[in-house]
Amino acid sequence: MKTLVLYATKYGGTEEVAKTIADNCDADMVNIEDADLINLDRYTTVIFGSPLYVGKIRKDLKEFMLNQIHKLSSKSLHLFITRGMKSPTIDEIIEDNIPEYQNILQTAIDFGGSFDFNKMNLIDSLIIKTVNLDLAALDENENLDEKVSSFIGKLAHKY
C-alpha cells in the first residue's frame, strides 16, 4: 500500500502542505511538473493538492487528473486545496473544476493559503486588484500540523 502526494504550486505554499502530508503518511511526493516520472501502478492511494487561482485549480494538475482518470479511478483518491478565501465551498470547487471526480474522491478538504507579496509577479498583483481578492480574509496556515492530522485521520478510515 503506497501513497502518492501529487501537487501543483505557484509560490510554494501548496508544496509546504504537500510535504507535511507526505511526511506524516510516509508517502512519495511529486510536483506535477515532474508527472512524466510517475508510475501510477506503484500506488494504491493518491492525494492531489492544488492552490486556487481565480477560482480554478492548476491547469496541469487538472489535465493529468482527466487524462489518467481510468487508471486513477481504481485507487483511493483524495484532494486538498490551498486558498485565500472562504467561499465557494470545496464541493462547489470540485463541481466547477473537476466534475468527473465528484463521485470518486473519497476525501476533500481545504487548507488556508500563504501569501508573500515580495514573491508575487506583476500579473498576479494586477489580477488580485482586478478580481478584488480579499487578502485580509487569507486564512494563514498557522496550525498546519493540526489540519494535516485531521485530514490524515479522515483519510485513514478510507484506505
Ligand SMILES: Cc1cc2nc3c(=O)[nH]c(=O)nc-3n(C[C@H](O)[C@H](O)[C@H](O)COP(=O)(O)O)c2cc1C
Ligand atoms: C493571482 C491570485 C489569484 C488567487 N485567486 C484565489 C481565488 O480565486 N480563491 C482563493 O480562495 N484564493 C486565491 N488566491 C490565493 C491562493 O490560492 C493562495 O495564496 C495559495 O496558498 C497559493 O498557493 P501556492 O503558494 O502553492 O501557489 C489567489 C492568489 C493569487 C496570487
